[in-house]
Amino acid sequence: MGRFGIAVLAIPFAYNSMPPLMLTLAGGVSVVGLIGGALVLQGGLFGVILRWTDARLRDVRFVGKVITSLSKFNDAVALVGHNRAALIRSFAYSTVFNLILIFIHVVLSLALGLSVPILAYALIVPLTSIMLLIPSIQGLGVRDWSLVVLVGVFTPNTEAVAAMAAAIILHNLISGIIGMVLYGAYTVGKSRRGTAQHTLE
Numbered sequence: 001m002g003r004f005g006i007a008v009l010a011i012p013f014a015y016n017s018m019p020p021l022m023l024t025l026a027g028g029v030s031v032v033g034l035i036g037g038a039l040v041l042q043g044g045l046f047g048v049i050l051r052w053t054d055a056r057l058r059d060v061r062f063v064g065k066v067i068t069s070l071s072k073f074n075d076a077v078a079l080v081g082h083n084r085a086a087l088i089r090s091f092a093y094s095t096v097f098n099l100i101l102i103f104i105h106v107v108l109s110l111a112l113g114l115s116v117p118i119l120a121y122a123l124i125v126p127l128t129s130i131m132l133l134i135p136s137i138q139g140l141g142v143r144d145w146s147l148v149v150l151v152g153v154f155t156p157n158t159e160a161v162a163a164m165a166a167a168i169i170l171h172n173l174i175s176g177i178i179g180m181v182l183y184g185a186y187t188v189g190k191s192r193r194g195t196a197q198h199t200l201e
Contacts, residue, residue: 002097004126006099007029011026017120105164109121109164112164117154124150128147131145147164
């Protein structure tokens with residue numbers, strides 16, 4: 001939800017430098033994302049709809065499994081929604097993460113010589129994240145296409161935009177590897193501490 005909030009806040013400042021279609025699209029997607037996120041966190045109407053659908057389509061192959069999984073996910077997220085402290089922390093983390101993501105796009109854009117307004121990325125990142133819901137491997141193809149289309153509104157240099165998309169994929173890959181190594185080290189260390197504690201007892 002953090003990225004949608006950032007986009008909504010950026011629209012008034014980007015009004016004079018953005019194409020009307022992009023403003024409308026980004027604004028619509030962000031508002032729907034915020035409302036949808038609020039409904040999921042509140043666990044009310046959205047939860048009722050999911051449970052009603054689950055009761056009727058539970059026996060339908062594949063569809064029933066998806067709806068059942070969504071219902072369980074909604075119930076788990078709703079617990080966070082009723083915990084104000086956890087909700088504030090998660091929204092703050094999401095906002096910081098997405099500001100860093102926007103900053104990475106801006107730095108890559110400047111490094112590649114793309115003349116794209118900085119505030120544009122506050123709108124492009126949320127739209128790209130929606131496109132990444134399309135099944136893919138690490139966003140390959142989907143991220144490239146969405147960035148070429150969205151950033152292409154401001155520059156015809158599709159080669160540089162494709163290079164930016166490739167750099168973002170590489171960044172995500174390296175970050176994932178680092179995270180995997182750190183998590184593995186933490187898990188091994190925790191396991192060893194548990195074994196040592198058990199031996200002492």
